[in-house]
Structures are given as C-alpha cells and as structure tokens.
Amino acid sequence: MTQISARPATVATTFDVAGVPAGAAGHTRIVEADLERRWLQHTGLLEEICRYAMLPAGKLFRPVLLIESALAVGGRLDTVLPAAVGTECGHVASLIHDDIIDDDDMRRGRPSVRARFGDANAIVAGDLLIFRLFHYLADCHDAGASAERVTAALRATAMAGVDLCLGQAMESELTGRLDCREEEYVEMASLKTGALFRGACEVGGLLGGGTRAQAAALARYGHHLGIGFQICDDLLGYLSDPATTGKAATSDLRNHRLTLPLILLLRQGGDDGRRLIERAFAEGSADVAAVTEALHHCGAVPAAQQIARDHCDIALEQLRNLPETIHRDALSSFAHLAVRRVC
C-alpha cells in the first residue's frame, strides 16, 4: 500500500475539546448555530423529535468536511452552509434508523430517538431528515451555487445515500457470519461510512466551484477517510470505556457483528480466540473483557490500526491535487485525527 510522507509542516496541530481540528472549530460553531436557527422555526412533535436527534450536535465531522472541501477549492462558506447542515441531517437519519434496526436504546450517552419517542416516530423522523438533506441542497442554489453544480451535487448526494443503504443491508447480511472476510468488512465500511464521507467531500468540491479532477480527488479522500474512521470506531469499544463513546462496548458482539478487530482475532488468535467469539455469538452475553484481552494479546489491535492508517495515507495522497491552503491543511489534520484518536 502506498506510504505517505511526513505530516505537512503547516498542518494545524491543536484540537479543541470536540476532537475537531482547531482551525475547523469555528465551522462547527457556525453549523451548530445554523441547526439551532433552523429547528427554532419549527413546531409539532416530528420537528421536536428531529431537534432532539440533531441537538446538541455530535462532532459534525461531515459538515466540517464539506465546508473545508469547498473552501479548499476556493468556494464560499455561506454558499455551502445549507448543504453542510444537510449532510448532518442525512447522517443523523441513518443513526435514527440504525438504532431501530439494532434495538439500541442509547445514542451519544442519552436515550436514542426510538427509545424516547418509539419506533413509528423514529421511522418518520429519519425519513423527514433525508428529505431535509435534499431540501437544503436546493437552498445552495439560492445561496449562490449554480444550478449545474447543484445538479451534480444532487447526483453525488443521492449516490452516497444509495451506497449507505447498501452498506446497512450488507452489514445485516454479514451479521452472525463467522466466515466474514476482511475484504467484505472493508467493502461494508466503505459503503456504510465511506459513502457519506465521500459524498460530503465531493459535494463540497462541486458546490465550492472545484474542477472535475478536484471534486474526484476529494471524493477519493472522503472514501478512504471514511473506511479508516469506521475501523477506528470499531476499535474504540475495545480501547475506551462506554461513557467516552456513549455506546456500549458490547454492541457489536451483542449484535453478532464481526468487525475488523474480531476478524483479525479469528485469524491470529488461535483456537482460544475462535472459541471466545463463538461463545459470544452463540450465547446471549459476551465476555468483553476476555475478548479485549485476546485482541491485544494476539496483535489484532495493532493490525487493525495499521489497516486504518493505510487508508488514511491514501486519503492524504489525494490532497496533493488541491492548492496549498489552510483548508487543505485542515483536511489533512482530519485524516490524521481519524487515526490518531485511537492509534
């Protein structure tokens, strides 16, 4: 796999409390203020549910990626801000529906939408947020993006959403399968997580006025960044306590999902490793402490970390297609961050 050279000298080296590069922290505040403004105007239970799901906001990775991508190709923040908010709507919609599918009652350290408002409301709220994603994309035309660019962004957004759904379906199909291969996991991660990252970066490049080549490079950057991010996310449960991630570490084991670390444990952990996972899949409860210890003992954790770093390296390479600006540096910081937080 291609190796990237040293981290760019100009890259921002500090991070704010939310884990977002300091240079992008201002953008998270702008996005959050826009979210607040949009959901203040609405009334009714459904909008209240959406507000509950959207605010307080998460890390806003996708909106910030979209904005930095747009700025990196010379675009304007106010032109792409609606699309940035929209990409968060699409992401939160997938979380709301995911929590119904996985029977998850907790999200970001508090009751999930389905736990708080019921499955029926959660289904409709997710649908509404998908339509808002496209509604806000149309708003970018009023904010200065040409119709040609909005139409190109429409296609990129729709295809990202299609891939996201295919990834969710693939995840379901792989559930319970102990023979899930590394390549299948990576494909699932590229669809389920890589697609929205790719869509956010590509849409930023398109609406920001980038060339076709720049938008394509940003799409590839987002794709690989998303895969690296997903691998790290799957590792987190075995590295930190549930309070940090707001999600039970046992979620994947409980849902009988073979994430990359578990695939590597099956490959590298001998009979003991296999028995641990088989027992977790066969019985209702998993011995998370034993699995965690085995993961570290057999080298599955550093192996998974290396694969995540490889994808981040490919992501970083794509940025060479962009002019040297503080926004390219911010995107570079993001790629490092996606790995560094767990490596």
Next chain:
Amino acid sequence: MTQISARPATVATTFDVAGVPAGAAGHTRIVEADLERRWLQHTGLLEEICRYAMLPAGKLFRPVLLIESALAVGGRLDTVLPAAVGTECGHVASLIHDDIIDDDDMRRGRPSVRARFGDANAIVAGDLLIFRLFHYLADCHDAGASAERVTAALRATAMAGVDLCLGQAMESELTGRLDCREEEYVEMASLKTGALFRGACEVGGLLGGGTRAQAAALARYGHHLGIGFQICDDLLGYLSDPATTGKAATSDLRNHRLTLPLILLLRQGGDDGRRLIERAFAEGSADVAAVTEALHHCGAVPAAQQIARDHCDIALEQLRNLPETIHRDALSSFAHLAVRRVC
C-alpha cells in the same frame, strides 16, 4: 366552494382495466417497462426487496400524472421518464414504512415488505427508494432537462417529501382521537397524499419546460386531486370487499383512525353512531358491518363523496391555465376518475 362546469367535451371517456385513462395506459406500460429494466440490473437482497415492492407495479398514478403534466406543457416523455419512475419509488417507500408503522402484513393483496422480509430490511429498503427518487431526478439532466429545471424540481420533490412525513406524523397524532375535526383530516390528507400528487404534477410541469404559472397551476391541481383521492380511498373500505383493494376494510377502525366518513358519522349519526365508533376504538375489534350500515344510513357517505367532488372540481379549474391538448384532457380524466370510481 367553487363549482366546476360540465366535464370537457374532448375528455377521454374510456378506462382500461387498471383504472387509468385509456390515453395514459401506454404511459403506464412504458413506466413499468422502465421499472423492470432498472431492477433487472441489480443484485443482492436489498435490490430484491425493492423489486418485490415495486413490481408488479400498482396503478402508477403518480408517474402517469408526472408524465401527463410534462406533456401538457410541451415536454418530452424521455426527458421526464426517470423522474416519473422516481416518484413511484418515493410513493412505494412511504407504503413500505407505513406498513411497519401500522403493523400491516398485507399490501396489494400479498404479504407486505415487512411481513415478507422483516422490519429491519423494510426500513432500509424504504430509505434506498427515497435516495433512488433523487438519483433518478438527477438522471433527467442527462435526459435533456436543464440544470435550472432539475434544481427547481429538486426543491419541489424535497418539499413534497417533507410534507408527506409531516402528514404521516399528523396521522399518528390524530390516532385514537375521537375529537378529530374535518379540517384536521383534510390537512392530514393534503400532506400525506396531496403532497406527492402535488410534487408529481409540479415536477412534470417544471421538467417539461412549463412556465412558472403553469407549474404552479399543476401543483394546485395535484394538491386538490390528492385530497379527493384520499377521501375516496378512505371510503373504499366501506363500499367494496377487501379483495378489491388488497387492504382490509377494518384497517382504519383497527388502527383507531378517524377518517372523513367516520368524522361525518360522529357528526350526523346521533348517539348510535357515536357509540358504534367508541366501541370500535375501545375494543380490539370493530363491527365493520354495523359501521358501514350506519355510515350509509346517516348520509355520511354521500357527504364525504361531495367533499371529494368539491376538491376535484377545484383541481379541474386549475387545468384552464394549460393549453387545450389531449394531455390536459388526460389530467381532466384523472380528476374525474379519482371521484368516479367511488361516486
């Protein structure tokens, strides 16, 4: 309410077996052939589920409305065909999610998607079809629609989807409420059904190259047609046998939903009528035969029919903004059809 004059002399007077005006029957075949073609290319469980949900196709009212609207303003069929297929995707997505919410195991006379493939798959399949709606809208640009018109259609489609969700939420909020007013029912129907009809007609007008005034007239036509259509749909359960509609006549009573005929029964049916509905709402099962008889006896059926006809009359009036063509006549036939099938 404004009264419409006699039915236009030039209107098509025959209908094919599917209940679609004969002139539009060719379009349903073209849409169905396009659906077949699109879902032949795909593989995997999720696409199989979408194919199951989409084919064999229903009456394809929304795609045909979109196409006739486009042709009525001078547009081309091949330019808007992807959007026509897309509007059916959006409609079917709402049916799939509705059946989860309502616990309905039957749809169009066979197992619903959730009954056949489970709730989790049904959620993701519905999401995928929403993204396909927007994907196919983007395809219209490649098929000859200008980016300006696709962007305008994007906004109209997204807003129709938002309203659809608000309508579904409003329906849930009204569930079990015996004090639901006629105006609330009409607002719910205009959101839940009128929105997609409005969206289909408006998008047809926009992508077909119509003027702003023509697109707005088509939007109003679709809006009122949708309300009339929904009233008729709610009446159907009390007029025909379940085999005809593929949906149990008891569905609304079982789900404790006060549809327009029931609201009118409460208003006009005296203490006996009220007791019938209260009993149906309080107990698990409803005496559908007794409710049906009471609906006819107290005049609730003709009263609901009249309200449906009033909305169709308003819909018909909007068509005066369009040039006299066989496509305007087809739209006129649709409005008559939406009422005639139950009046």
